[in-house]
Amino acid sequence: MKKAIQVGLLGLGTVGTGVVKILANNANSIAQKVGADIQIKKIMVRNPDKPRSVAVDDLITTRLEDIIDNPDIDIVVEVMGGEMPAKDYMLRALQAGKHVVTANKDVMARYGRELFAAAEENKLDLMFEASVGGGIPIIRPLKQCLAGNKISEVMGIVNGTTNYMLTKMTNEGLDFEEVLAEAQAKGYAESDPTADVGGLDAARKIAILASIAFGARVSVDDVSVEGIASLSKADIGYASELGYVIKLLGIAKEDEKGIDVRVHPAFVAKNHPLAAVQDVFNAIFVKGDAVGEAMFYGRGAGEMPTASAVVADIIDVARDIQHGVSSRILCTCFDQKPICPVEKTESQYYVRLLVEDKPGVFAAIAGAFAAELVSLNSVIQKRKVNCCAEVVLITNRVPDANLRSAIGIIKSMSVVNQIRSVIRVETETIG
């Protein structure tokens, strides 16, 4: 048994600072759990002169070698973010015989397989609880607590920025641009909000969750992605009227057609537990053949929540070191499974369109849907806009391809002025 486990930190931004704070604040209880002190030996940063909110000046270095070639260091903790050079650094750490803990969704969603192979080859641990859902325990629950289940579905609100924005749009009746400006002013959205608003951040996270849930590697490139930039307050209003809220969901389902994995805004029934997830909170809903429905809820980002997950991984690796074991649970992607093309995925759809306000228009639209085998659940004429009428309809469950070709036909009809929105409806409720 070691008396101290030494950590090398790659990066000292928001999350890295949080890790330093937790290891200091809760040093005693963590030492009891591990049976050894956990000490930060070195911290690699790009700019050594930047002012820091933690007193670690004597640990700072700019050289990767000071960490990966340091024989005292047991665990390398990567909290730099971004794909490169983070991925290379992790790989080099593993090749140098260091266990790796990372919060990096970008890397895990694209290079998971390669990193796991390196960990396995070198008999090391590679842990990444913080890469999805910030402080919410989700990786370990899926890999361990639900390991007896065949998981059929993982569905989650995994991006705090967009959930904050959608909550604002819903509760205050604001439009996308107004809310984005406010979120940026408050620091909840970055000055370049593309990865959040466009759905890429959520896509990385659902790729990681899908890989674990279905036991087959899903890359971020497999995910069909649509962001929230085109959502209007009108859609949010109609959703509410019809008993739904609009959320940006990461969805992964497995059936005989393969793995259906996508990120898009969706109507969520108000009585679904995900509907109540407000502001920057995240939640991940899981369906398994034994457990039924389970949900994990908490703060999906931020300094201390994300660092909470990183420190949990450090403690777990340290426990492994103390017990002389490693690679106990690595990659669980034992199978290869096809990705279901988005055209073949099935949903209900909400469609809002502007049509000429005259007899026969409803029939013509319904006919066009029917011709593509899209049956309608409900059609409601809402308000009049000048000479036009706004029509809101919800389809029954249909393949995406059929819906898209019906929409193509309807768009070209002379009585149809504009297709304003097409949004999936995730209707299934629990219980």
Place this chain on the structure above:
Amino acid sequence: MKKAIQVGLLGLGTVGTGVVKILANNANSIAQKVGADIQIKKIMVRNPDKPRSVAVDDLITTRLEDIIDNPDIDIVVEVMGGEMPAKDYMLRALQAGKHVVTANKDVMARYGRELFAAAEENKLDLMFEASVGGGIPIIRPLKQCLAGNKISEVMGIVNGTTNYMLTKMTNEGLDFEEVLAEAQAKGYAESDPTADVGGLDAARKIAILASIAFGARVSVDDVSVEGIASLSKADIGYASELGYVIKLLGIAKEDEKGIDVRVHPAFVAKNHPLAAVQDVFNAIFVKGDAVGEAMFYGRGAGEMPTASAVVADIIDVARDIQHGVSSRILCTCFDQKPICPVEKTESQYYVRLLVEDKPGVFAAIAGAFAAELVSLNSVIQKRKVNCCAEVVLITNRVPDANLRSAIGIIKSMSVVNQIRSVIRVETETIG
């Protein structure tokens, strides 16, 4: 590495049957995760002639020795329930060198320390994920995923029977007795519902959660317990009017006074995530210094959900066996901490009382509260009942002792007809 890990099952009731089913249904994926088949070698039952829904006749025995003295068996899975003889059997299994997995909250809430000592002495695993929250991952998340946190609070709906009953009372305006009769008819409540309705089942679970959360042993005998039998639909109605729902909560908090651990019905603000937990679902809400708020939600009981957690533990022990490690995470109660006497615990309180409808009564009651240093948040005269008025009030946060002595004084006042209800208000909201 073993090619097969052998399991001996103690008990073949609801949960045991679920374990047999999951190990059969998902044998392949479980074998991939473990690197070995998991096989049930023997099942001990009391009545070998009882008809079973799983085909395991050749595995049945009535002799404990066939399991604990069987050199082929690696893991003993206790799913008999009840304190005795289950506790003795587990102890004997550990002494015989078998890893133990249990779903038994009764035993873990009273004999946790003794069993962990035996596991540690014999270098074995002892896992109990199924003992709280059925299929909901909560033991491992607390012991591992949140291990970096100082946990200040665990609060949960941990009894499905009473949550089903309270949901019915709330949604359908029914009274306790009506709902109990229905729950019994549906099989959601047992013919002797005492342990559920009286709060003992929840007390066992919160004792287990508190022990892990605060790193100090809390026994079921430390828990202050109050059930739901005296709740009326009037209280549920007033709660709703005031912006709350009534839930039976297990609550454990730690502060400088010690560990405050109790089970009782409580007003929960409608915007708190626990308020939305309906029917037989369970949810556990955790506050930590790093993670902030997190919640775990799912099915807290039933054959397959509970078996899901048992099988997760079996898989985890099997992974340990395959990697030649054991006792990696056992008892985490490193400290001894005082239990805060219930008189010193602090809450807001809802009080409903029937008073004479004449001038000066409000003032007299308010004066009695003030004399015991109980300040009032709101006082509302509701309806008239014959010559009396029903008064509903909510206090500010006060020590339980002060509230109780104020109630004692008020009860003896000539203008006070009856104290109808005293219910705690758990006001804190998230975010």
